[in-house]
């Protein structure tokens with residue numbers, strides 16, 4: 121049973137083989153199950169920027185607990201129930217939840233319910249790839265949905281600017297905003313990603329690494345920015361503050377440019393928040409679980425109607441998980457980064 125272990129608190133970017141390691145352990149697939157118990161086989165894992173925040177000393181408080189040292193890290197998974205003595209989670213059901221990053225896990229009904237393990241439609245009947253259930257139809261998709269509808273107060277005709285726009289959250293946010301009649305502008309860290317953004321309907325897109333951010337925002341957002349979907353923080357935020365309109369909103373979703381710094385960057389131009397009466401609100405997706413049924417219904421329909429496209433990068437094999445996480449933290453992923461662990 122290959123597991124991905126949190127071995128040491130990193131300084132800066134995590135080091136593979138030191139801070140995050142791959143371990144093999146025993147797992148008896150033939151051991152008898154008690155009533156209510158079941159075994160899941162991991163099919164696909166999601167690696168996400170927030171995981172870096174969980175690789176910290178447990179004494180540092182945060183909205184999410186630190187990973188336990190020498191234990192498997194956790195994250196979003198789609199798993200198949202392969203053996204079961206549970207009527208809630210019968211054999212051959214596909215379950216979505218946060219789970220341990222290991223090939224096989226034994227669960228019981230009580231802990232599964234408490235940990236939000238939910239049965240999803242059999243991907244074979246919908247034609248939707250399994251990996252979509254941890255991306256566009258999983259936590260990142262819900263994050264985009266919550267950000268736009270609960271925080272951003274988006275309105276038809278407005279201009280929204282999205283950073284890290286070609287990523288797991290950004291591409292969903294952009295396409296939903298476009299469908300709601302906004303002018304959508306995004307930035308990303310390569311020309312290939314920028315071309316993709318234009319292909320999926322962004323009105324404007326630029327490469328923030330090679331192009332001047334201020335000049336690009338001036339050109340692509342001629343009426344200013346009404347809503348900023350903030351994914352990166354730092355200098356980007358500082359520049360965007362000068363382009364926001366009066367009564368603009370900042371959807372403070374994440375600040376990935378800061379996660380591996382030992383000292384956070386200072387951000388200027390904050391007086392804009394007062395003078396332009398900007399609403400700058402953070403949020404954590406887990407506070408909006410009540411929105412999930414509506415989100416799933418809306419976005420599943422958009423996928424089936426081909427109104428939303430979703431790019432993913434697949435790493436093959438659970439042992440590739442540490443590299444996949446580092447890829448996300450360095451921006452080497454293109455679209456949602458997932459790890460294919462096993463086929464059905």
Ligand code: NDP
Pocket residue numbers: 168169170259260263284285286287288289290307308309310313351352372373374375376377378403404405406448449450451452453454455456457
């Ligand atoms: P992505 O798929 O967008 O991957 C991260 C991307 O961030 C990289 O591909 C890279 O894209 C960009 N990036 C990495 N390092 C930097 C850097 N130093 N400066 C600027 N950009 C960088 O990740 P997600 O879509 O999963 O997450 C996007 C944001 O949303 C993150 O900040 C994340 O923490 C946040 N989030 C927040 C949630 C919440 O509940 N509030 C829930 C889920 C995500 P590029 O090539 O464009 O640089």
